[in-house]
Amino acid sequence: MKLVFSIILWLMVTITMSQNITTPLEFNNFSRPTSYEELSRYVKLLDSISPEIVVATIGKSVQGRNLYALKFSTSEFGKDTSKIKVLIFAQQHGNEQSGKEGALLLAQELIKPENQYLWDKMDLAIIPQVNPDGAEANKRRNGNTMDLNRSHLTLFEPELIALHHFFDTYWFEVNMDVHEYSPYGETYKEFGYRNNSRELIGCNTNINISEALRNLSNQGFVPYFNQYLNERNISNSIYTPGGPPEIDYIRHSTYDINDGRQSFGIQNSFSFILEGLNGPDNYKDSIQMRAEGQKTGMMALITYCYQNKETIKTLVAKERNQLITQEPGSLVSIQMEHVKDGRKLNLPVYSYATGADSIIIVNDYRPVVKSIHDVTKPIGYLIPKQLNEVVDWATRHSLKTEPFSVSKSAIIEEYLVTTIDSMDFERDTIVNPNLTVRTLSKKELKGDYLFIPTNQLKGNLLVIALEPKSELGLVTYKSFSHLLKAGQKYPILRVVKN
Numbered sequence: 001m002k003l004v005f006s007i008i009l010w011l012m013v014t015i016t017m018s019q020n021i022t023t024p025l026e027f028n029n030f031s032r033p034t035s036y037e038e039l040s041r042y043v044k045l046l047d048s049i050s051p052e053i054v055v056a057t058i059g060k061s062v063q064g065r066n067l068y069a070l071k072f073s074t075s076e077f078g079k080d081t082s083k084i085k086v087l088i089f090a091q092q093h094g095n096e097q098s099g100k101e102g103a104l105l106l107a108q109e110l111i112k113p114e115n116q117y118l119w120d121k122m123d124l125a126i127i128p129q130v131n132p133d134g135a136e137a138n139k140r141r142n143g144n145t146m147d148l149n150r151s152h153l154t155l156f157e158p159e160l161i162a163l164h165h166f167f168d169t170y171w172f173e174v175n176m177d178v179h180e181y182s183p184y185g186e187t188y189k190e191f192g193y194r195n196n197s198r199e200l201i202g203c204n205t206n207i208n209i210s211e212a213l214r215n216l217s218n219q220g221f222v223p224y225f226n227q228y229l230n231e232r233n234i235s236n237s238i239y240t241p242g243g244p245p246e247i248d249y250i251r252h253s254t255y256d257i258n259d260g261r262q263s264f265g266i267q268n269s270f271s272f273i274l275e276g277l278n279g280p281d282n283y284k285d286s287i288q289m290r291a292e293g294q295k296t297g298m299m300a301l302i303t304y305c306y307q308n309k310e311t312i313k314t315l316v317a318k319e320r321n322q323l324i325t326q327e328p329g330s331l332v333s334i335q336m337e338h339v340k341d342g343r344k345l346n347l348p349v350y351s352y353a354t355g356a357d358s359i360i361i362v363n364d365y366r367p368v369v370k371s372i373h374d375v376t377k378p379i380g381y382l383i384p385k386q387l388n389e390v391v392d393w394a395t396r397h398s399l400k401t402e403p404f405s406v407s408k409s410a411i412i413e414e415y416l417v418t419t420i421d422s423m424d425f426e427r428d429t430i431v432n433p434n435l436t437v438r439t440l441s442k443k444e445l446k447g448d449y450l451f452i453p454t455n456q457l458k459g460n461l462l463v464i465a466l467e468p469k470s471e472l473g474l475v476t477y478k479s480f481s482h483l484l485k486a487g488q489k490y491p492i493l494r495v496v497k498n
Helices: 002-016 036-049 098-110 113-120 132-137 158-170 186-191 211-230 260-265 287-307 309-325 388-396 459-466 478-483
Strands: 053-060 066-072 084-090 122-127 174-181 193-195 199-203 236-238 270-277 331-339 345-351 357-362 368-376 380-384 411-425 428-440 449-453 493-497
Touching (some): 036 066, 036 098, 036 132, 053 158, 084 287, 084 309, 098 113, 098 122, 098 270, 113 122, 113 287, 122 158, 122 287, 158 260, 174 260, 199 211, 199 287, 211 236, 211 270, 211 287, 270 309, 331 459, 380 388, 388 449
Parallel strands (some): 084 174
Antiparallel strands (some): 053 066, 066 122, 199 270, 345 357, 380 449, 380 493, 411 493
16 A cells, blocks of 8 residues: 555656656655666656657567667657757666656656757657566566577567667667676785776777778767766776786776677667666666766766767768678688787776775777788578577577579588687687588589578678687577587588679
8 A cells, every 4th residue: 555655646746847857766855776566667758748759668588578769859750850869778787777767857848848859850769778587677677598698690689670670660779788887805905996987988899880980980989988977976987807916917997799789880880788776785876977978978968969960870881881882701700819009008997095096007908909810701601400499599580581593603611620729718618610611513502492692781790600610609509509529511501692
């Protein structure tokens, strides 16, 4: 009965304050994060009172909870090609509560009259909670105990299938994945310092993503983000995992395409990760400050996109067109490493000894990603149709397929796995096969195949996923590791010419 009364009271308060609608977090005096039921009621209320918001259910979680997208537009969403399309999604990790709270605060801010100018140039979608099952349990993983932000390549999980289908429906030009980071580990305590920036920003780092887009991210948005947050007294820095300094190297974020930022970035989107500082108790410690920091970081992206709409839209369109029309034979990097370029990093930290903020100069700073193994992009790949797991994977990714018949001049390559070694990938050990390659004759091409061409927006994703020597490929995952066996042929073929 008490809960019912609380809900009714909250609805009365919010409806009477529609110009300054109260989020569940605010109504609860920032005492705890918003529950799934509260979030559901809140977004439906926004839908009912805000003409610029349409709330869509884009899918369901493992345990059957709705995944909501708040679509902000003054026209039919995604139809006005003059507008820039922006996607922000939060709480892939269920125990990172502030992204969801920041997203709800942001929605509250965006319905105010003074912010309606944004929709003249922008269609914005906000998914405040990708992982409601994990959120309810305050656990990192989803209902299948999978880490969603390590699963964007395999795409088995229903939450990610829904997210990618939503992205593919509108081909968003800009996206931001909102997370929290925890610097409180014992290793850093022993070191004596920890990162203490309230908000960290990370850009695309995979070098197969357009260099022009990566440059605009680092030289355009990052300085804007820094200034925007500094003006609002929110400490910030670039997202640099690794360390502690001088014990292990410091780098920029991973170049793997299995996370939210890079999985959309590899399609040449203007793509970012936002990492907010959480608390030692990541459930409710400093939840107000955490949520407001996240909201501000998201708002920085929105205002930058509004101010630079034409630059971003033109560049994304150009780079995506290049992906689609790129001639076979161009190089795709499938093994990379983080390297130094002579720069040192001034790392903002908190000193455990003095209890004050400080700066550490990092000498072993590796901000550059370079290729250590390239392959030439083929026309496409032939997948034996009996490989249901790979055919299903292609379907989940909505990859374009085409009929295929072998011409007299066709060149089709087959790999033989001679031995399987290992290599280091960002402090993980993964497989590194040794291969030989030979050209098949037309007579040798037996069986029924699915042909997937590389002249599509996900063409580079396709190469990275299907090449057997790729350190980011399907064969590095347990569900696909059987494709790689020493002394046997790799079953997926490369069509080099037809």
